[in-house]
Amino acid sequence: MTTTNNPKKWIIRNGVFATAEQGGVVHGCMIIDGGTIAYIGTEEPEDARDLPAVDGKGLLFMPGLVNSHGHTAMSLLRGYGDDMVLQEWLQTKMWPMEAKFTSNDVYWGSSLSIVEMLKSGTTTFLDMYDHMDRVAEAVEKSGMRASLTRGVIGLCSEEEQERKLADAVSFAKTWHGGADGRITVMMSPHAPYTCPPAYIERFVQAAHDLDLPLHTHMSETAAEVEQNVREYGLRPVAHLEKLGFFSRPSMVAHAVHLTDEEIEVLAANKVAVSHNPGSNLKLASGVAKVPQMLKAGVVVSLGTDSSASNNNLDMFEEMRLAALIHKGVSGDPTAVPALEALRMGTLYGARSLYLENLGTLAAGMKADFIALDIEQAHFVPRTDYVSHAVYSAAGQDVRHVWVNGRQIVKNRECLTLDEEKIRFEAQASFEGLLAR
Ligand SMILES: CSC[C@H]1O[C@@H](n2cnc3c(O)ncnc32)[C@H](O)[C@@H]1O
Numbered sequence: 287m288t289t290t291n292n293p294k295k296w297i298i299r300n301g302v303f304a305t306a307e308q309g310g311v312v313h314g315c316m317i318i319d320g321g322t323i324a325y326i327g328t329e330e331p332e333d334a335r336d337l338p339a340v341d342g343k344g345l346l347f348m349p350g351l352v353n354s355h356g357h358t359a360m361s362l363l364r365g366y367g368d369d370m371v372l373q374e375w376l377q378t379k380m381w382p383m384e385a386k387f388t389s390n391d392v393y394w395g396s397s398l399s400i401v402e403m404l405k406s407g408t409t410t411f412l413d414m415y416d417h418m419d420r421v422a423e424a425v426e427k428s429g430m431r432a433s434l435t436r437g438v439i440g441l442c443s444e445e446e447q448e449r450k451l452a453d454a455v456s457f458a459k460t461w462h463g464g465a466d467g468r469i470t471v472m473m474s475p476h477a478p479y480t481c482p483p484a485y486i487e488r489f490v491q492a493a494h495d496l497d498l499p500l501h502t503h504m505s506e507t508a509a510e511v512e513q514n515v516r517e518y519g520l521r522p523v524a525h526l527e528k529l530g531f532f533s534r535p536s537m538v539a540h541a542v543h544l545t546d547e548e549i550e551v552l553a554a555n556k557v558a559v560s561h562n563p564g565s566n567l568k569l570a571s572g573v574a575k576v577p578q579m580l581k582a583g584v585v586v587s588l589g590t591d592s593s594a595s596n597n598n599l600d601m602f603e604e605m606r607l608a609a610l611i612h613k614g615v616s617g618d619p620t621a622v623p624a625l626e627a628l629r630m631g632t633l634y635g636a637r638s639l640y641l642e643n644l645g646t647l648a649a650g651m652k653a654d655f656i657a658l659d660i661e662q663a664h665f666v667p668r669t670d671y672v673s674h675a676v677y678s679a680a681g682q683d684v685r686h687v688w689v690n691g692r693q694i695v696k697n698r699e700c701l702t703l704d705e706e707k708i709r710f711e712a713q714a715s716f717e718g719l720l721a722r
């Protein structure tokens with residue numbers, strides 16, 4: 287591949303482009319102008335002849351993947367608590383360790399995740415955590431795009447609740463639209479089982495005042511649904527609806543345990559869902575009714591959740607899992623076709639984060655895209671590249687990554703971050719946590 291030294295307007299020739307739009311694939315060229323895709327098509331426009339060029343031969347270009355739910359700093363806890371159900375995992379392993387996290391731990395854990403995500407083709411991610419200023423700092427440095435949200439657990443005193451809400455509001459005021467618009471913010475009470483109803487209502491009000499979307503964990507386990515009914519007399523969907531959560535643009539993670547009526551409520555309220563198949567399988571939470579949600583018109587995107595419950599951040603795995611498990615569960619091989627899985631990992635991800643002009647390769651869209659090395663055995667024969675991207679590819683196939691028109695990964699090396707230092711510091715952080 288010829289390099290272009292970051293010119294404003296340039297062209298990729300001889301490429302295969304998996305657009306994520308209907309039809310799926312274009313063989314031809316793509317023109318990038320600043321942070322935007324100016325043209326994509328089979329025919330090269332005449333006035334493109336003298337543009338700085340990249341040879342796309344041997345590469346499959348795709349929209350950057352969108353990871354719509356996770357907790358990046360938790361990469362420090364990868365492998366620390368395996369083979370448990372959610373509540374036991376949170377209460378006995380994650381929360382005791384997280385109580386010891388410093389802002390530096392969050393910075394190095396998040397940086398570790400950012401390197402992993404970028405190198406495996408994710409260009410945008412959602413992160414719900416604490417010490418979000420440090421996550422924003424890492425995002426700004428990396429050149430990546432992110433929807434960041436200060437996740438709040440409200441099982442604490444009223445003073446502590448006030449402090450956490452004020453922190454979430456202050457973070458939103460500081461960072462929404464930050465890093466040249468690459469960072470946007472949501473408001474996040476962690477879950478109905480960790481936040482009292484009146485506290486959730488405060489977040490709804492804050493989201494309204496700040497004009498931001500809301501995000502939360504919802505109906506991830508059967509036990510959580512039962513607890514909600516016991517405590518509040520309502521299942522989580524009706525509970526959140528009653529608290530006004532769905533009156534704002536909102537996106538919920540997991541949504542595994544839903545009735546058909548609840549799917550209709552989500553669709554009617556335009557609530558987006560982040561489906562996390564890897565995490566749901568590992569924590570034995572169940573399998574979400576994704577085909578039914580898609581059929582009802584719910585925007586369903588894909589997330590890894592953290593690498594403590596996954597245990598990696600490879601969105602190719604999530605696309606493949608989404609395409610496979612719903613076939614297995616339903617007995618219908620068309621339950622989630624390859625093109626739909628690709629859209630869940632790209633376009634629907636952008637929509638679920640309320641990000642505009644993102645998620646497909648088309649003129650006018652943001653120039654967030656990746657290039658896979660297809661000169662490998664598992665991409666032969668050169669037939670259906672959407673199928674290959676979903677059923678055959680893995681994050682390691684990603685060779686180059688661009689965000690906002692800027693190259694961030696080149697020949698599998700992250701240009702903006704020092705990976706070796708990050709791996710060293712993340713290991714040191716983990717050892718420090720164990721020692722404290
Ligand atoms: C308040 S910051 C985020 C909080 O979420 C916890 N968490 C991580 N994975 C999950 C999950 O699958 N369901 C619910 N909560 C989860 C994490 O440990 C942090 O405490």
Ligand SMILES: [Zn+2]
Pocket residue numbers: 355356357503539591592
């Ligand atoms: Zn989560």
